Amino acid sequence: MRMARYILVRFLMNLLKVQLAFLMLVFVIDGVEQAQVLSPYNLGGFEVLHLVALRMPQFLMKIFPLVLMLASLSTFVGLSRSSELVVMRASGQSALKILMVPVMATLVIGILATTVINPIVAASLRRTDALLAEYNVGGQSLVSLGAKGIWLRQGGADSQFVIQADRTSFNGSILFKVNLYEFSPNGSLTRRIQADSARLDDGAWLLRNGTEWQFDYLGADTKTTQQSFDELPLATTLTSQEILEKFASPQAVPIWDLPALIQRLTDAGFASQRQKLFLQSELARPLLLVAMVLIGAGFSMRHARFGQTGLMVLIAVFSAFLLYALKSIAEALGTANEIPIELAAWGPPVAGILLTMGLLLHLEDG
Numbered sequence: 001m002r003m004a005r006y007i008l009v010r011f012l013m014n015l016l017k018v019q020l021a022f023l024m025l026v027f028v029i030d031g032v033e034q035a036q037v038l039s040p041y042n043l044g045g046f047e048v049l050h051l052v053a054l055r056m057p058q059f060l061m062k063i064f065p066l067v068l069m070l071a072s073l074s075t076f077v078g079l080s081r082s083s084e085l086v087v088m089r090a091s092g093q094s095a096l097k098i099l100m101v102p103v104m105a106t107l108v109i110g111i112l113a114t115t116v117i118n119p120i121v122a123a124s125l126r127r128t129d130a131l132l133a134e135y136n137v138g139g140q141s142l143v144s145l146g147a148k149g150i151w152l153r154q155g156g157a158d159s160q161f162v163i164q165a166d167r168t169s170f171n172g173s174i175l176f177k178v179n180l181y182e183f184s185p186n187g188s189l190t191r192r193i194q195a196d197s198a199r200l201d202d203g204a205w206l207l208r209n210g211t212e213w214q215f216d217y218l219g220a221d222t223k224t225t226q227q228s229f230d231e232l233p234l235a236t237t238l239t240s241q242e243i244l245e246k247f248a249s250p251q252a253v254p255i256w257d258l259p260a261l262i263q264r265l266t267d268a269g270f271a272s273q274r275q276k277l278f279l280q281s282e283l284a285r286p287l288l289l290v291a292m293v294l295i296g297a298g299f300s301m302r303h304a305r306f307g308q309t310g311l312m313v314l315i316a317v318f319s320a321f322l323l324y325a326l327k328s329i330a331e332a333l334g335t336a337n338e339i340p341i342e343l344a345a346w347g348p349p350v351a352g353i354l355l356t357m358g359l360l361l362h363l364e365d366g
């Protein structure tokens with residue numbers, strides 16, 4: 001029990017050190033980049049730091065598997081160089097039993113990352129987007145999904161447009177049962193359009209088979225003009241790719257709300273493959289973290305007298321990046337419906353665990 005507590009403390013302390021090092025590194029790099037990107041918008045230092053701080057959780061979540069691998073590598077290299085690992089093995093402790101403590105701690109951390117940290121990251125992403133829209137950074141087009149269908153907002157110099165549609169095509173280029181509202185800079189409704197459909201084509205929405213109402217405010221009176229049309233173009237800065245990427249981004253939705261979002265996407269006519277894959281990847285995150293810890297341990301539990309410690313560290317880092325690349329390739333294939341979503345999300349972590357377990361059993365027999 002005392003040995004398990006000692007290993008756990010060593011592992012968690014190394015994890016904290018590596019995490020703090022990456023936190024400072026990411027903060028400096030992203031801070032410099034954001035200062036350059038936001039410089040044309042005349043934002044103050046506090047606003048830039050606020051945005052950088054809000055972006056930290058998403059970056060740390062992405063690099064956390066690598067952080068865990070490096071923490072595991074540092075822990076077992078340290079135990080090996082101090083010969084503590086030899087003493088543990090000589091007392092009858094197998095390599096797998098020694099690894100049980102960091103593996104169980106990693107499982108707990110992975111579950112917390114999925115259930116607690118994921119909603120925090122989603123909230124920070126939504127807050128970042130809201131602040132960028134408030135500062136007029138990156139345009140004024142917003143896309144969202146509500147109980148009454150799809151909502152789009154696009155801003156211009158002289159007016160604001162709000163578009164509501166019951167559903168859309170799978171790629172977001174065609175809207176059905178469209179209601180469009182145009183507002184003046186002071187917030188007054190100046191035009192309303194109802195149409196059967198709207199197709200996104202060459203920087204414009206082509207509205208078909210609808211009715212247009214124009215409102216002219218004359219003092220206390222309002223003059224309304226109504227006319228029907230077969231086709232009416234409306235200039236837009238939105239693109240189909242922007243709708244698919246910005247709208248219902250799975251990273252900006254807490255994992256608890258993802259099943260409901262997937263259902264709403266399906267009802268609205270959108271393809272929900274990306275959201276389903278992200279949900280499965282989040283559920284498989286604990287296994288991915290365990291695989292990273294086992295990679296770090298598998299190449300560092302050799303006795304220091306065998307030498308080549310530097311080479312083993314390089315192989316461990318390369319293996320971690322290889323697993324991460326395999327995960328990215330599998331997710332790309334899953335998004336494209338080339339392989340099942342479950343295989344894309346769960347396959348790489350399970351493969352990483354099985355391969356590193358095979359390596360550890362080989363070393364144990366040797």
